[in-house]
Amino acid sequence: MLIDVETTRNQRVFAVYxxxxxxxxxxxxxxxxxxxxxxxxxxxxxENEKRTFTDLVVNRLVNIYGASRTYMDTGEGEIFDRxxxxxxxxxxxxxxxxxxxxxxxxxxxxxxxxGELRGMAVPLVPARAQxxxxxSFLDDTQHEDLDIYPHIMLPGEAExxxxxxxxxxxxxxxPTLLPGSIVICTPIPEGNMEYxxxxxxxxxxxxSGYADLVVKRIKTNDLSTTGTxxxxxxxxDGGELTIRRADLRAMWKVRRSITEF
Numbered sequence: 001m002l003i004d005v006e007t008t009r010n011q012r013v014f015a016v017y018x019x020x021x022x023x024x025x026x027x028x029x030x031x032x033x034x035x036x037x038x039x040x041x042x043x044x045x046x047e048n049e050k051r052t053f054t055d056l057v058v059n060r061l062v063n064i065y066g067a068s069r070t071y072m073d074t075g076e077g078e079i080f081d082r083x084x085x086x087x088x089x090x091x092x093x094x095x096x097x098x099x100x101x102x103x104x105x106x107x108x109x110x111x112x113x114x115g116e117l118r119g120m121a122v123p124l125v126p127a128r129a130q131x132x133x134x135x136s137f138l139d140d141t142q143h144e145d146l147d148i149y150p151h152i153m154l155p156g157e158a159e160x161x162x163x164x165x166x167x168x169x170x171x172x173x174x175p176t177l178l179p180g181s182i183v184i185c186t187p188i189p190e191g192n193m194e195y196x197x198x199x200x201x202x203x204x205x206x207x208s209g210y211a212d213l214v215v216k217r218i219k220t221n222d223l224s225t226t227g228t229x230x231x232x233x234x235x236x237d238g239g240e241l242t243i244r245r246a247d248l249r250a251m252w253k254v255r256r257s258i259t260e261f
């Protein structure tokens with residue numbers, strides 16, 4: 001398929017998205033954003049050219065979905081160099097490596113999983129995808145599709161139940177967790193949230209109609225008495241946040257950090 005060369009990078013990315021959706025290789029805008037690495041809530045800003053898609057997004061479209069490098073850079077020629085299937089996408093996602101301090105923290109054996117390796121492959125929700133991940137809990141449609149995220153290999157972690165990894169954003173948990181640290185977590189069932197206490201947790205909640213995800217400390221849990229939960233930062237400048245039970249969407253207990261400091 002050919003298209004007018006007088007297009008912006010954003011328009012070319014949208015053209016690829018439309019074709020991927022027609023081929024059922026992506027489900028919707030949120031799915032596309034999570035797969036190629038941008039925040040879904042900024043979609044309108046890309047449409048209005050207030051933001052420009054990064055090289056990371058373009059590289060993923062080329063390497064994973066078969067988009068033409070020439071087309072993505074210049075707007076000339078065919079949109080795709082090759083036709084890929086759903087299985088091709090899964091394979092391409094597993095072998096494409098993007099160096100990042102968050103994926104290779106000091107003192108930890110962590111890598112993208114290219115195939116069968118010893119240990120447990122754990123989905124990693126990177127910082128750039130956490131807004132979309134949190135938003136998926138608003139309509140309960142996306143958060144269980146964890147294959148869209150990169151995976152890290154954790155040798156000897158097979159005893160963990162449904163583990164999930166999160167990249168730490170910001171400095172609110174200093175000195176306990178450095179920005180870019182990766183925490184390995186297990187889910188807290190909804191019926192057990194009232195009993196979560198004394199430790200670090202990843203929490204998804206709704207505030208002013210928007211979903212958010214944070215890594216915070218729980219000291220005491222008042223959900224069963226006052227119907228509220230207070231989340232604390234370890235950094236004294238980070239403050240605290242009180243959430244109503246009705247606004248909680250999901251919670252994971254932090255079992256360990258794979259970054260040493």
